[in-house]
Amino acid sequence: MERKTTAYTVTTTRVSRPVTFAVAADLHNGPFEDVLDTFRQVDAVLVPGDLLNRHRLGWEQAERFLEEVPRICPVFYSLGNHERRYPVLPRWLEMVECSGVTLLDNATAQFGEIALGGLTSVHRKDTPDRRVLAELSTMPGFRLLLCHHPEYFPTHVTDFDIDLTVAGHAHGGQVQLFGRGLYAPNQGLFPRLTNGFYYHDRLLVSRGMTNSATAPRIANPCELLILRIQPAVACSLRGKATEKRAD
Numbered sequence: 001m002e003r004k005t006t007a008y009t010v011t012t013t014r015v016s017r018p019v020t021f022a023v024a025a026d027l028h029n030g031p032f033e034d035v036l037d038t039f040r041q042v043d044a045v046l047v048p049g050d051l052l053n054r055h056r057l058g059w060e061q062a063e064r065f066l067e068e069v070p071r072i073c074p075v076f077y078s079l080g081n082h083e084r085r086y087p088v089l090p091r092w093l094e095m096v097e098c099s100g101v102t103l104l105d106n107a108t109a110q111f112g113e114i115a116l117g118g119l120t121s122v123h124r125k126d127t128p129d130r131r132v133l134a135e136l137s138t139m140p141g142f143r144l145l146l147c148h149h150p151e152y153f154p155t156h157v158t159d160f161d162i163d164l165t166v167a168g169h170a171h172g173g174q175v176q177l178f179g180r181g182l183y184a185p186n187q188g189l190f191p192r193l194t195n196g197f198y199y200h201d202r203l204l205v206s207r208g209m210t211n212s213a214t215a216p217r218i219a220n221p222c223e224l225l226i227l228r229i230q231p232a233v234a235c236s237l238r239g240k241a242t243e244k245r246a247d
Contacts, residue, residue: 003034003209003223007228008197009230010227012142012229012231013231015229017113019111020041020228022039022046022224022227023206026080026169027047027050027065028050028052028209029061030209036068038224043074045069048148048166048168050083050169050212052083054086057088066100078103080149103118104146106129106131108135114144116136117143119132119146119157137161143164145157145162148167149169150168150187150203153198157203158202171185172207173191173194174217175216181194
């Protein structure tokens, strides 16, 4: 499996020192040994949903993630659609609560100068719990939301004073044609929100760390994101991305 690492930098006046996160979206109970060394170099790991794979019952790799990664650095985890529709979700949540992972199930947490929130996925006809968005928008520091669905942003998130929303779910559009994705769940054909920055750098979408779909990825490698939040005086660039690949 080809997996690349893409680094993004955001500048803000709301922090006084740099903070670096690894964003592990859409792991889908897949392997993660190749990124453990990267986890050792960051301040915390953010998981914006789909640590599980609802299409294949079992959580061997995901359980190992809960056990191993918090020993390396803090982990903050919000729930995606694969968790929400998992047949034995209560058992999984018990395991998460007993681990060293901080669960952000429509909840917030303070991590130094970073205010973190998690907006949990809902069924298609339901409305996400916007109360967590209101709470996050009043917290001190740089306000960072984990929200699995990028399509939630224009409808539910954009009106709140939240600095950055990190999402996954779109799998990079599965197949990339001329730099554009072919299909993404909840967005359909030729989706608009598949990878990188959108909405003036207020939304950052990961291609995802693994592939849960039956269709192959084409010109669209899996990825781990590195998110660097820099004081405005330390760096004059915003939205700059670099990448490296690993097979």
